[in-house]
Amino acid sequence: MPIAEGIQNALASASMIRKMFEEGNRLKKQHGADNVFDFSLGNPDVDPPPDFYRILLQFAGENKKGVHGYMSNAGFTDVREAIAKKVSREHQVAADASHIVMSVGAAGGLNTVLKTVCNPGDEVIVSRPYFMEYRYYAANHGAKLVEADSLPGFDLDIGAIEAALSPKTAAVLINSPNNPTGKVYPATTIAALADALRRHGGKTGRPPCLVSDEPYREIAYGIEVPPLLCAYDEAIVVSSYSKSLSLPGERIGYIALSPEISCKDALMDGLIFATRTLGYVNAPALMQRIVAELTEARIDVSVYARRRDAFTAILDEAEIEYAAPEGAFYLFCKIPERKIKNEAESNDLAFVNHLKQHLILGVPGSGFGKPGWLRFAYCVDEKIIRASAAAFSKAMESW
Amino acid sequence: MPIAEGIQNALASASMIRKMFEEGNRLKKQHGADNVFDFSLGNPDVDPPPDFYRILLQFAGENKKGVHGYMSNAGFTDVREAIAKKVSREHQVAADASHIVMSVGAAGGLNTVLKTVCNPGDEVIVSRPYFMEYRYYAANHGAKLVEADSLPGFDLDIGAIEAALSPKTAAVLINSPNNPTGKVYPATTIAALADALRRHGGKTGRPPCLVSDEPYREIAYGIEVPPLLCAYDEAIVVSSYSKSLSLPGERIGYIALSPEISCKDALMDGLIFATRTLGYVNAPALMQRIVAELTEARIDVSVYARRRDAFTAILDEAEIEYAAPEGAFYLFCKIPERKIKNEAESNDLAFVNHLKQHLILGVPGSGFGKPGWLRFAYCVDEKIIRASAAAFSKAMESW
Numbered sequence: 001m002p003i004a005e006g007i008q009n010a011l012a013s014a015s016m017i018r019k020m021f022e023e024g025n026r027l028k029k030q031h032g033a034d035n036v037f038d039f040s041l042g043n044p045d046v047d048p049p050p051d052f053y054r055i056l057l058q059f060a061g062e063n064k065k066g067v068h069g070y071m072s073n074a075g076f077t078d079v080r081e082a083i084a085k086k087v088s089r090e091h092q093v094a095a096d097a098s099h100i101v102m103s104v105g106a107a108g109g110l111n112t113v114l115k116t117v118c119n120p121g122d123e124v125i126v127s128r129p130y131f132m133e134y135r136y137y138a139a140n141h142g143a144k145l146v147e148a149d150s151l152p153g154f155d156l157d158i159g160a161i162e163a164a165l166s167p168k169t170a171a172v173l174i175n176s177p178n179n180p181t182g183k184v185y186p187a188t189t190i191a192a193l194a195d196a197l198r199r200h201g202g203k204t205g206r207p208p209c210l211v212s213d214e215p216y217r218e219i220a221y222g223i224e225v226p227p228l229l230c231a232y233d234e235a236i237v238v239s240s241y242s243k244s245l246s247l248p249g250e251r252i253g254y255i256a257l258s259p260e261i262s263c264k265d266a267l268m269d270g271l272i273f274a275t276r277t278l279g280y281v282n283a284p285a286l287m288q289r290i291v292a293e294l295t296e297a298r299i300d301v302s303v304y305a306r307r308r309d310a311f312t313a314i315l316d317e318a319e320i321e322y323a324a325p326e327g328a329f330y331l332f333c334k335i336p337e338r339k340i341k342n343e344a345e346s347n348d349l350a351f352v353n354h355l356k357q358h359l360i361l362g363v364p365g366s367g368f369g370k371p372g373w374l375r376f377a378y379c380v381d382e383k384i385i386r387a388s389a390a391a392f393s394k395a396m397e398s399w
Numbered sequence: 400m401p402i403a404e405g406i407q408n409a410l411a412s413a414s415m416i417r418k419m420f421e422e423g424n425r426l427k428k429q430h431g432a433d434n435v436f437d438f439s440l441g442n443p444d445v446d447p448p449p450d451f452y453r454i455l456l457q458f459a460g461e462n463k464k465g466v467h468g469y470m471s472n473a474g475f476t477d478v479r480e481a482i483a484k485k486v487s488r489e490h491q492v493a494a495d496a497s498h499i500v501m502s503v504g505a506a507g508g509l510n511t512v513l514k515t516v517c518n519p520g521d522e523v524i525v526s527r528p529y530f531m532e533y534r535y536y537a538a539n540h541g542a543k544l545v546e547a548d549s550l551p552g553f554d555l556d557i558g559a560i561e562a563a564l565s566p567k568t569a570a571v572l573i574n575s576p577n578n579p580t581g582k583v584y585p586a587t588t589i590a591a592l593a594d595a596l597r598r599h600g601g602k603t604g605r606p607p608c609l610v611s612d613e614p615y616r617e618i619a620y621g622i623e624v625p626p627l628l629c630a631y632d633e634a635i636v637v638s639s640y641s642k643s644l645s646l647p648g649e650r651i652g653y654i655a656l657s658p659e660i661s662c663k664d665a666l667m668d669g670l671i672f673a674t675r676t677l678g679y680v681n682a683p684a685l686m687q688r689i690v691a692e693l694t695e696a697r698i699d700v701s702v703y704a705r706r707r708d709a710f711t712a713i714l715d716e717a718e719i720e721y722a723a724p725e726g727a728f729y730l731f732c733k734i735p736e737r738k739i740k741n742e743a744e745s746n747d748l749a750f751v752n753h754l755k756q757h758l759i760l761g762v763p764g765s766g767f768g769k770p771g772w773l774r775f776a777y778c779v780d781e782k783i784i785r786a787s788a789a790a791f792s793k794a795m796e797s798w
Contacts, residue, residue, distance in 0.1 A: 002605075002662065003669040004518050004540075010676075011668050043469045053462055060459035063452055068646045070442045104503060104650070104679060111678035115539075119403050136676035140514075140539075141403075206401075247467045249684030251503070251650075263401065269410050270402040277409075277535035279510035280503060284683045285648030 010136065024361045031359060037388035039376035040361040042179065042330065044246045051297040052245055055290050068285055073276045075102030075288055082292035087256040090217070091229035091237065094259055101255040101271045102283035106215045106240035109255045110137050111278060113236055116270040117209050118143040122170035127156050129332065129368035131179045143170060147369055154181040154323050158192045165200045171209040172197065176225060177216040180368050180375040181332040182325020187226035194232035210235045218244035218298045220327035221305050233260040241291050244298045252287035304329050307378045310385045318392040329379045335372050338399055348372055358395040360388060409535065423760045430758060436787035438775035439760040441578065441729065443645045450696040451644055454689050467684050472675045474501030474687055481691035486655040489616070490628035490636065493658055500654040500670045501682035505614045505639035508654045509536050510677060512635055515669040516608050517542035521569035526555050528731065528767035530578045542569060546768055553580040553722050557591045564599045570608040571596065575624060576615040579767050579774040580731040581724020586625035593631035609634045617643035617697045619726035620704050632659040640690050643697045651686035703728050706777045709784045717791040728778045734771050737798055747771055757794040759787060
């Protein structure tokens with residue numbers, strides 16, 4: 001029984017990264033987990049906040065009728081109201097429950113939105129580098145990802161996005177704080193993007209939907225992530241509690257619409273239909289009720305800030321250039337120029353492989369549409385980060 | 400900003416059923432919820448078993464590191480092992496963790512399987528009547544549903560399925576105990592179906608995948624639901640805890656492969672890739688751990704058995720013909736012949752509307768591909784079922 005051709009092809013092209021993960025596991029078995037500096041995965045290791053455990057225990061002790069049963073596909077109404085209040089504060093709008101759909105994490109929310117707004121053959125614009133899963137999410141619904149370059153320092157290049165817009169553009173998908181760069185787009189950038197999209201809408205009669213993937217909004221270092229929904233009428237935010245409450249395995253997130261969005265009722269009907277028929281049916285019931293109680297709670301961001309500082313000090317010492325992260329927990333680094341000449345390997349993979357020989361694991365930038373760079377995730381224990389300094393220094397000596 | 404055409408069309412055709420639900424809500428507001436006999440929704444109202452609450456409370460009190468974090472997309476290995484033991488018992492095979500993928504309910508599992516086995520343009524055969532969501536699940540992945548009629552009494556018509564097989568058949572999708580008929584397919588039927596699929600595979604070189612949607616396996620009345628995975632090598636079971644533990648809002652289920660399935664490793668890679676990229680990422684972490692502890696627990700099925708008996712007594716009295724349900728919690732009824740002549744309305748909808756005037760709500764059979772019938776769900780309080788007797792009798796007087 002053969003598997004679908006689309007999946008066979010995707011698996012073949014993904015095998016490079018999978019091989020690296022397998023290699024990482026092999027290295028850990030061989031050298032001991034503590035001696036391998038695995039910065040490859042974005043799996044938050046910080047504990048959920050104490051309030052999460054308190055509410056979980058409280059709800060577990062109440063056997064209320066029907067709380068584990070079906071509700072409206074959009075989620076419990078009181079939960080949607082609580083999320084709407086949080087969204088209204090963060091985005092300077094007056095959203096209510098009718099603008100919120102609870103989702104199976106941000107990944108479920110993004111698939112739901114793309115299914116609802118994309119006709120087959122439509123285009124979704126992303127800024128390079130971008131989270132690699134977007135490619136598959138768009139393909140699920142017959143849409144095509146169109147890549148626009150970013151500016152040096154990884155702010156959005158509005159000119160490049162404008163050049164990529166076409167009558168087939170259904171959505172522009174942005175991610176701030178950004179994975180893999182840690183960039184937070186300033187309010188001026190968001191305003192300029194909104195202007196460009198409005199101009200395009202005026203010309204073509206099809207204003208693109210601005211989809212903002214924001215699971216890292218609450219993980220920013222001394223910088224305010226500017227509001228988005230107030231900046232553009234046709235805007236949709238997708239977020240989750242995977243990072244802000246460290247609950248990625250529980251698959252709980254939401255979709256929030258700008259209260260000014262056009263065709264709001266049809267769009268909500270579409271999002272609810274897509275939530276149902278894509279097989280999510282609804283966001284997990286218990287976690288919905290828990291996050292509604294925790295709209296002010298979050299993990300201790302200072303832990304990530306300390307790790308970031310420890311990691312950048314090591315990179316400075318090793319003379320590896322990086323984009324200073326303003327949020328999230330990734331460092332996107334430029335592959336340093338090779339001083340010791342070698343056969344003509346692809347620069348990107350050659351450096352990743354070279355680091356691996358020194359038991360340091362990262363993800364090549366080509367996985368994010370940006371060869372010549374690599375990503376380190378610093379959601380790992382600070383001790384491991386500090387212990388990697390010697391390995392980095394040794395690796396650079398022989399590069 | 401328009402929504403996708405495919406969704407617009409689906410919403411337009413689904414509006415009949417949605418209108419009925421809205422009408423039901425309006426009736427409840429007008430007459431009081433207790434005076435409306437709402438048999439339209441399959442939302443289990445029986446409480447989860449006491450063991451569920453015990454384990455939930457136990458796990459809520461343990462703040463173990465990482466239990467709410469990401470795990471392999473297929474699920475926690477120890478959870479998959481526990482499910483494999485249950486599947487091995489139920490299906491008379493020797494499955495292990497490598498044959499199990501934890502899923503976001505059965506709906507998530509079915510989408511994952513169909514994405515993995517269907518090329519765009521492929522066909523998925525179903526037996527009429529069938530759960531209406533299958534149509535959308537197949538369409539999500541570019542596949543087309545092909546309907547085969549069932550036998551009187553709603554057993555599978557193997558001849559009709561054989562006639563529907565083609566070189567484009569990727570899968571045959573069955574559901575036992577069945578929604579909407581309550582039919583449990585006997586072992587002889589499963590064996591005959593397996594023979595037919597093997598013959599077709601021998602002729603075309605493409606043995607279809609037999610996908611068995613089994614969320615009601617544990618809700619059967621004095622009848623054993625026969626094992627499936629041992630009957631056919633290319634078989635996949637999809638199930639959930641939505642009915643057996645009354646947890647439909649928590650979205651927890653699994654996919655189980657026949658240990659004899661061909662291309663097992665590629666298939667598992669494909670299922671894991673589809674789980675990840677369809678945006679489920681993984682089944683909710685806490686519920687995974689809970690159901691692994693509850694492989695022997697289930698809700699009290701005798702509650703449903705008593706309701707079924709109460710409901711069939713009312714239908715007998717009203718002289719409405721039905722298929723005697725062997726499992727699940729639905730009664731599929733033949734629209735009675737009209738004694739009082741009326742304008743030429745569609746029989747199916749006319750009777751549903753007539754019942755509605757007597758505050759009885761059901762779903763027209765056309766929603767399951769079977770006009771001339773209607774479905775009542777008896778996952779509602781026995782008091783409401785008993786109280787509906789007078790309304791049924793009055794409705795029949797004026798039909």
